[in-house]
Amino acid sequence: MAIEGDITTMGQMIGAGLACTGMGGAAIGVGHVAGNYLSGALRNPSAAASQTAMLFIGIAFAEAFGIFSFLVALLLMFAL
Amino acid sequence: MATEESGLQIHPMDQFTVKPLFGDGPLMWYTPSNATLWMFFAVLSAVAFLVLGTRHRSVVPGRAQMAAEMAYLFVRNMVENVAGKDALKFFPYIMTVFIFIAMANILGLIPTSFTTTSHIAVTAVLALTVFISVTVIGFVKHGLGFLGLFWISSAPLPLRPVLAVIELMSYFVRPVSHSIRLAGNMMAGHAMIKVFAAFAGVLGLGAFVPIVAISAVYALELLVACIQAYVFTILTCVYLRDALHPSH
Numbered sequence: 001m002a003i004e005g006d007i008t009t010m011g012q013m014i015g016a017g018l019a020c021t022g023m024g025g026a027a028i029g030v031g032h033v034a035g036n037y038l039s040g041a042l043r044n045p046s047a048a049a050s051q052t053a054m055l056f057i058g059i060a061f062a063e064a065f066g067i068f069s070f071l072v073a074l075l076l077m078f079a080l
Numbered sequence: 081m082a083t084e085e086s087g088l089q090i091h092p093m094d095q096f097t098v099k100p101l102f103g104d105g106p107l108m109w110y111t112p113s114n115a116t117l118w119m120f121f122a123v124l125s126a127v128a129f130l131v132l133g134t135r136h137r138s139v140v141p142g143r144a145q146m147a148a149e150m151a152y153l154f155v156r157n158m159v160e161n162v163a164g165k166d167a168l169k170f171f172p173y174i175m176t177v178f179i180f181i182a183m184a185n186i187l188g189l190i191p192t193s194f195t196t197t198s199h200i201a202v203t204a205v206l207a208l209t210v211f212i213s214v215t216v217i218g219f220v221k222h223g224l225g226f227l228g229l230f231w232i233s234s235a236p237l238p239l240r241p242v243l244a245v246i247e248l249m250s251y252f253v254r255p256v257s258h259s260i261r262l263a264g265n266m267m268a269g270h271a272m273i274k275v276f277a278a279f280a281g282v283l284g285l286g287a288f289v290p291i292v293a294i295s296a297v298y299a300l301e302l303l304v305a306c307i308q309a310y311v312f313t314i315l316t317c318v319y320l321r322d323a324l325h326p327s328h
Binding site: 056057059060064067068070071 | 158161162253256257260261264307310311314315318
């Protein structure tokens with residue numbers, strides 16, 4: 001397969017791919033929030049229902065940083 | 081991929097193209113496009129869900145009325161618990177946003193339909209409306225005291241300027257993360273379904289594996305559609321709480 005395009009495109013694509021590794025960090029963060037919620041909920045099930053809102057807020061904030069890496073990837077691919 | 085014509089052809093992003101509904105003229109802001117159509121359907125189903133659902137207003141609610149009442153109480157409790165009792169006067173707007181996003185997300189899951197919320201342009205408007213109105217509400221209610229949101233009085237004094245800069249940055253990044261979270265989740269899920277569908281197209285008899293996978297992903301996407309509407313709404317409530325009670 002012939003390689004097309006110039007080295008700038010190659011750099012953009014590699015950079016976009018590298019930026020997506022940041023999503024792994026967001027995945028760890030979301031898993032951490034959800035796992036800790038679950039362990040807390042199993043210790044005190046009566047308090048669990050009142051904290052689901054906090055669970056989703058925590059997940060949303062942890063996810064925000066994965067979104068930034070996604071944003072960087074998008075910018076590299078389409079905005080440059 | 082470009083060299084082999086008969087091989088795997090995946091165009092997962094094609095479904096997000098905005099096309100004019102009639103003809104292929106240029107796309108202006110007034111052109112009716114598929115985005116307009118599906119946004120209209122979202123509004124229509126919201127009306128059907130809430131207005132037609134509560135049409136009879138019986139004491140013993142039927143299924144439709146039950147669902148509409150549950151959605152109403154769900155958002156109302158969320159606003160009251162997260163943003164406080166004095167935020168209830170903003171409840172109509174938050175309910176509107178929730179129902180619109182939920183309907184647009186769920187309608188986008190219909191095959192060959194168009195997901196309006198997968199476009200950052202749509203979600204950015206929703207997020208910017210929240211961001212600007214929340215900022216205005218904060219300044220109207222508290223005047224310059226709203227800036228106390230950035231001056232964390234519980235932190236040690238030398239740390240406060242540093243924290244103020246960080247808080248200020250995180251405040252202005254809010255509409256970005258608020259909008260891209262919704263658009264990104266919608267876009268990624270739909271693109272994933274499309275990729276699996278392309279696998280099913282070339283596998284012949286082995287296609288049942290990706291079809292089972294699509295079904296599972298589709299169920300997950302239904303969940304994500306509702307959760308993302310919920311997350312968008314609850315973050316709106318959190319921002320509203322910050323505006324109404326800025327002191328830490």
